[in-house]
Amino acid sequence: MMLGLLLARAGIAVVVLEKHADFLRDFRGDTIHPSTLEVMYELGIVDDFLRRPHQEVRQLKGQIGNQTIAVADFTHLPTHCKFLGLMPQWDFLDFIVEQARRYPSFNLKMQAEVTGLLDQRRLMELFDDGSTIVLDSIHHWIPEVRELCHGLQEELGGTGRATAFITPPHEFGLELHADAYEIFVLQIAGSKEWSLYPRLDPIPREGLNLDRADFADVAPDVVVLREGDLLYVPWGTPHSVKPIGTLSAHVSIAVNFPTWADILSQAVEYLLADEGLNGAAHLRPGTEPALAAELKARLDDLAGQISAIDAQEIAAQFVEYATYPERRQANTTLTCH
Numbered sequence: 505m506m507l508g509l510l511l512a513r514a515g516i517a518v519v520v521l522e523k524h525a526d527f528l529r530d531f532r533g534d535t536i537h538p539s540t541l542e543v544m545y546e547l548g549i550v551d552d553f554l555r556r557p558h559q560e561v562r563q564l565k566g567q568i569g570n571q572t573i574a575v576a577d578f579t580h581l582p583t584h585c586k587f588l589g590l591m592p593q594w595d596f597l598d599f600i601v602e603q604a605r606r607y608p609s610f611n612l613k614m615q616a617e618v619t620g621l622l623d624q625r626r627l628m629e630l631f632d633d634g635s636t637i638v639l640d641s642i643h644h645w646i647p648e649v650r651e652l653c654h655g656l657q658e659e660l661g662g663t664g665r666a667t668a669f670i671t672p673p674h675e676f677g678l679e680l681h682a683d684a685y686e687i688f689v690l691q692i693a694g695s696k697e698w699s700l701y702p703r704l705d706p707i708p709r710e711g712l713n714l715d716r717a718d719f720a721d722v723a724p725d726v727v728v729l730r731e732g733d734l735l736y737v738p739w740g741t742p743h744s745v746k747p748i749g750t751l752s753a754h755v756s757i758a759v760n761f762p763t764w765a766d767i768l769s770q771a772v773e774y775l776l777a778d779e780g781l782n783g784a785a786h787l788r789p790g791t792e793p794a795l796a797a798e799l800k801a802r803l804d805d806l807a808g809q810i811s812a813i814d815a816q817e818i819a820a821q822f823v824e825y826a827t828y829p830e831r832r833q834a835n836t837t838l839t840c841h
């Protein structure tokens with residue numbers, strides 16, 4: 505975390521990944537040594553630090569029999585803080601995070617577990633063999649892309665998520681499919697041919713892989729995207745993408761909307777989280793009438809509770825989710841397809 509602060513302070517974009525939701529972990533010390541305090545002094549953050557609850561130890565003493573002897577005396581040290589500071593490590597880390605967040609180039613992702621390291625040589629081998637490099641959730645770490653996603657969110661009222669695709673000249677292309685979200689494709693380098701078919705009706709809620717044979721009678725709109733072009737692909741539009749012999753890179757911004765089913769089920773889930781509902785329902789032959797009677801009573805009770813739900817609170821949660829997606833702890837990943 506300290507390195508993250510130092511890099512961000514030097515203007516270097518840094519992403520710190522922490523697998524846990526907080527720093528309240530196993531005990532790993534609580535002593536802030538005078539040398540550590542001196543580093544904080546040099547960084548100009550020691551005054552802020554000393555305003556936090558902490559203890560200061562100027563001398564360490566030991567007792568042998570009846571005799572008390574001074575073991576260490578910090579008051580002579582050539583540092584600005586001539587004492588040991590004592591603060592739980594999790595409070596200290598929260599402090600460092602707060603300092604680092606003052607720099608826009610600092611980015612901390614909590615609950616983001618590192619599951620492996622990138623093998624650069626293998627990555628380039630796969631790329632040379634025609635695989636596409638996919639950089640997931642780049643809006644988390646590229647401020648300009650984050651701003652673009654926010655702008656789209658504000659205009660459209662959904663959550664925006666950006667993925668970058670870097671494809672080698674002889675890649676295999678993307679087979680015919682339809683996505684369950686709006687897509688804005690920004691061609692960054694090279695070019696690519698997109699074939700777009702009429703939008704499916706009804707619009708699918710899930711992404712679908714499609715059989716080209718089912719569209720044999722339909723002439724697609726064919727669009728060649730070149731560097732700087734922007735393409736809007738409406739939700740549920742079947743499309744395939746073909747390379748045209750150049751290295752190509754594009755950013756795809758997917759804008760996702762909750763359905764009314766999503767919002768209603770979240771509201772009902774609130775009620776179903778009630779611990780009183782965790783009792784087992786025993787299902788045996790012959791118990792069906794009793795089960796149905798109890799189910800009816802519970803449904804009537806649930807209906808009463810549903811009408812008392814605080815709709816304002818659920819609505820506020822969805823709006824916050826749509827407006828500030830970076831608060832969600834999405835992992836940032838790099839994969840090779």
Ligand SMILES: Cc1cc2nc3c(=O)[nH]c(=O)nc-3n(C[C@H](O)[C@H](O)[C@H](O)COP(=O)(O)OP(=O)(O)OC[C@H]3O[C@@H](n4cnc5c(N)ncnc54)[C@H](O)[C@@H]3O)c2cc1C
Nearest residue numbers: 505521522523524531532533534535536537616617618619
């Ligand atoms: C018992 C004990 C007492 C100590 N007392 C002191 C002391 O009094 N004063 C002092 O200055 N130093 C003390 N130390 C040393 C100090 O704790 C370490 O020097 C310091 O914590 C090292 O910092 P770090 O960021 O390198 O690693 P850590 O503080 O260990 O941080 C590593 C972080 O990475 C996270 N992580 C692990 N795996 C993954 C993954 N796969 N993906 C994402 N995140 C992951 C962990 O959850 C953890 O938060 C003590 C250490 C111990 C063990």
